Amino acid sequence: MFKLKPALAAFGLIAVLSGPVAAQNMFAPVATINDSVVTEFEVQQRVRFLQILNARGATRKAAIESLIDERLRGEAIRDAGLTLTEGGINEALEEFAGRANLSRAEFTTALGRAGVEQETFRDFVLNGIAWRDLIRARYGARVSISEAEIDRALATQRSGGSNIRVLVSEIIIPAPPPQAARVAAIAEEIAQTTSPAEFSSYARKYSATATRGAGGHLPWQDLANLPPVLQPLILALAPGQVTEPLNIPNAVALFQLRDIEETGAPAKTYSAVEYAAYYMAGGRSEQTLQQAANLKAQVDVCDDLYAFAKGQPEGVLDRETRKPSELPKDFAIELSKMDEGEVSTTLTRSDGQALVFLMLCGRTAEQNAEVSREDVANALRQRRLSSFADGLLAELRSEARISLK
Numbered sequence: 296m297f298k299l300k301p302a303l304a305a306f307g308l309i310a311v312l313s314g315p316v317a318a319q320n321m322f323a324p325v326a327t328i329n330d331s332v333v334t335e336f337e338v339q340q341r342v343r344f345l346q347i348l349n350a351r352g353a354t355r356k357a358a359i360e361s362l363i364d365e366r367l368r369g370e371a372i373r374d375a376g377l378t379l380t381e382g383g384i385n386e387a388l389e390e391f392a393g394r395a396n397l398s399r400a401e402f403t404t405a406l407g408r409a410g411v412e413q414e415t416f417r418d419f420v421l422n423g424i425a426w427r428d429l430i431r432a433r434y435g436a437r438v439s440i441s442e443a444e445i446d447r448a449l450a451t452q453r454s455g456g457s458n459i460r461v462l463v464s465e466i467i468i469p470a471p472p473p474q475a476a477r478v479a480a481i482a483e484e485i486a487q488t489t490s491p492a493e494f495s496s497y498a499r500k501y502s503a504t505a506t507r508g509a510g511g512h513l514p515w516q517d518l519a520n521l522p523p524v525l526q527p528l529i530l531a532l533a534p535g536q537v538t539e540p541l542n543i544p545n546a547v548a549l550f551q552l553r554d555i556e557e558t559g560a561p562a563k564t565y566s567a568v569e570y571a572a573y574y575m576a577g578g579r580s581e582q583t584l585q586q587a588a589n590l591k592a593q594v595d596v597c598d599d600l601y602a603f604a605k606g607q608p609e610g611v612l613d614r615e616t617r618k619p620s621e622l623p624k625d626f627a628i629e630l631s632k633m634d635e636g637e638v639s640t641t642l643t644r645s646d647g648q649a650l651v652f653l654m655l656c657g658r659t660a661e662q663n664a665e666v667s668r669e670d671v672a673n674a675l676r677q678r679r680l681s682s683f684a685d686g687l688l689a690e691l692r693s694e695a696r697i698s699l700k
Contacts, residue, residue, distance in 0.1 A: 320335065321334070321335050321336040321339070322334045322335065322336055323335045323700070324700050325337075325338050325359060325699070325700050326359055326362070326363055326697065326698065326699050326700060327696070327697070327698045327700075328363055328366040328367060328695055328696070328697050329366075329370065329695055329696050331366045331369075331370070333359065333362045333363065333366065337362055337415075338355060338358050338359055338362065340411060340412060340415040341358040341361065341362060341415065341419070342354065342355055342358045343409065343410060343411050343415075344406070344411050344415050344416065344419065345358065346483070347406065347409055347411065350539060353483065354487065359699070363692075363697060364688060364692075365418070365422045367688065367691040367692060367695055368422055368425075368426045368429075368688065368691075369422060369425075370691070371426075371429060371687070371691060372422075372425045372426065372429050375429055375432070375433070377425060377428060377429055377432065379421060379424065379425055379428075383424070384421060385399070387420050387421060387424045388416070388417065388420055388421075391416075391420050402416070403416060426684070427684075430680050430683060430684045430687070431680065433683075433687075434680060434683040435680070437683075438676050438679045438680055438683075440672045440675045440676055440679075444675060445668050445671050445672055445675070459517070459518040459519075459530075459555065459556070459557055459558070460515050460516060460517050460518060460555075460556060460558055461515070461516060461518050461521075461529055461552060461554070461555050462513070462514075462515055462516075462552070462553040462554040462555070463513050463516065463529060463550050463551065463552060463553065464491065464494055464495065464498065464506075464510065464511040464512050464513060464550065464551040464553055465498070465502070465504055465506060465511045465513055465548070465549070465550050465551075465628075466485060466494070466497055466498045466501060466502040466504070466511050466548065466549045466550075467502055467503050467504050467543075467546050467547070467548045467625075467628075467641055467642075468481065468482060468501045468502065468503065468546060468547050468548075469503050469545060469546050469579060469643065469647060470545055470546050470547050471545050471578070471643070471646050471647030471648075472646050472647075478547050479540070479547065481501060482540035482547045482549060483540065485497045485501075485537065485540075485549050486537050486538070486539055486540055486549060487537075488537060488551075489535040489536060489537070490535065491535060491551065491553055494510075494511065494537065494551045495510025495511055495512070496510070497511075498510050498511030499511075503546070503579065503641050504639075504641050505639070505641070511551075512553075513632060516631070516632075518530065519564050520564070520565075520631055521631050522619065522622065522624065522627035522628055522631050523619060523620045523627075524541075524624055524627065525538075525550065525627075525628065525631075528541075528550070529550060529552055532551075532552040533552070534552050534553060534554055534555065535551070535552070535553075536551070536552060537549055537550065537551045538550045538551075541624070543623075543624050543625035543628070543642075544623070544625055544642070544643070544644060545642075545643045545644065545646060545647045546625065546641075546642065546643070548625070548628060564660070565619060565658040565659055565660055566618065566619075566659050566660070567616050567617065567618060567619075567658070567659040568616070568617060568618075568619055568622060568630055568655070568657075568658050568659075569597075569614070569615070569616040569655075569656040569657045569658070569659075570597075570614070570615060570622075570626065570630055570653060570654060570655055570656055571597040571600050571612065571613065571614040571653075571654045571656055572612070572613045572614075572626070572651050572652070572653050572654075573590075573600050573603065573604060573611065573612050573651075573652040573654070574610075574611050574612075574613075574644060574645075574649045574650070574651060574652075575587060575590075575649060575650040575651075575652055576648070576649060576650075577648070577649075577650060578643050578645075578647045578648045578649060578650055579643060579647070579650060583650045584640065584650070587640045587650060587652050588640075590603065590652060591638050591640075591652075594638075594654070595636055596636055596656070597614060597636075597654050597656035600612055600614075600652075600654065614656070616659075625642050626642070626653060629641055629642060629653055630653070630655050633655040634655065635655055635656065635657050635658070636654070636655065637654070637655055638652060638653065638654050639651075639653045640652060640653070641653075
C-alpha cells in the first residue's frame with residue numbers, strides 16, 4: 296500500500312516525468328505470459344506511475360516482474376469468475392486518490408499531466424483489489440484463528456513486544472523546497488542499494504544526522520522501541536535492503552537493515568514520550584549549528600531550556616507529552632535513538648529556516664495496555680491470508696509459460 300503526499304503536485308516529479316518519450320516501438324512485446332503480452336508502453340507507464348507515488352520498485356526490471364505477476368493474478372481471477380461491481384471499482388479508485396487528498400477526477404488529471412494514462416492507474420488498483428477478494432474467497436474458510444492463538448499473541452505483546460532487535464543504518468537528507476526534487480532523485484538512487492558499504496558512503500556524503508561520520512550506523516535497538524511507522528517497514532526488509540524514501544518535514548529519511556535477531560529478554564515498551572523542541576532561526580547554517588552546539592553544552596534537562604526561551608516570541612519552545620503513535624514522524628525517528636537528556640539537531644521547520652533543537656525529557660513505561668482481541672485476530676488472519684497469496688502466486692509462476700524478450 297502507498298501513502299500519498301497531501302497533493303500530487305508536491306511529489307516534485309511531475310515536471311521531470313512529463314517530458315517527451317524517446318521514439319520507439321511502444322507496443323513491442325517485452326514479455327509473454329501464457330497467452331498474454333506485456334508491452335513496452337505498459338512497462339514505461341508502470342515505472343512512471345510508481346515514480347510519482349515515490350514507491351519502491353520504480354525500476355524497469357521491477358516493473359516488468361510486477362506486470363508479469365499481475366497477468367498471472369488476472370488469469371486466476373478470471374478463472375474463478377470473479378468480477379468487481381461498478382460501485383466497488385469506484386470506491387477503490389476514490390479511496391486510492393483520497394490518500395493524496397484528491398478526488399478520483401483530480402488525481403487522474405494530475406497523472407495525465409505527468410504522462411500517465413488513466414488505465415494505468417485503474418489496472419494497478421483494481422488488480423490488487425480483485426486479487427485480495429480472490430484470496431479471501433478461496434482461503435478465508437481455511438483461516439480460523441483460535442482463542443488460544445489470540446491469547447499467545449497478547450501474551451507476547453504484554454511481555455514486552457516481539458523480542459526482536461535490529462541493527463539499522465540511517466540517512467536523513469535535508470530537503471527544503473528549492474532542493475526537494477534533487478533530493479528525491481538522490482533518495483530513489485539510495486533506496487536501490489543492497490550494499491552496507493555503499494549505503495554508508497551515501498550517509499557520509501548526504502546525511503545530516505549525528506551518525507554521519509559513522510556511515511549512518513546505529514547500535515542494536517529493540518524493534519518495539521522504533522517509531523510505529525518504521526516497525527513494519529524494517530521488519531519487511533532482508534539484511535542489506537533499504538526502506539523506500541520516507542518524506543518528513545523538509546527532509547527525506549532512509550533506513551537499511553544490517554542484521555536482525557530474536558532475543559530472550561522482553562523489550563521495554565512505552566505509553567508516552569515527553570520532549571522539548573526549541574526552534575532556532577537560521578536553519579542548518581553554520582552559525583546556527585554552532586549556536587545549537589553551544590546550547591547543548593549548557594543544558595542537562597528539558598527544564599533548562601525555559602531560561603533560553605524567556606523573552607522570545609511564544610511558540611519558540613514546545614514541550615509536549617504524546618503517545619508514541621502520535622509523535623510527528625520525524626520527531627519519533629530522532630527520539631527513538633535518544634536517552635533522557637540527549638539532544639538532536641538533525642531536523643528543521645519553516646521550510647528549512649528554523650533548526651529544531653530536540654531534547655528527550657523522558658518516557659513513561661507502558662502498563663496494562665488495552666489491546667483489542669478483534670484487532671489481534673484480524674492481524675493474525677491477514678498474515679495467514681498473505682501467506683496463502685504468496686504461495687498461490689508462486690504456484691502460478693511455476694506453471695506458467697513466461698518469456699522475456
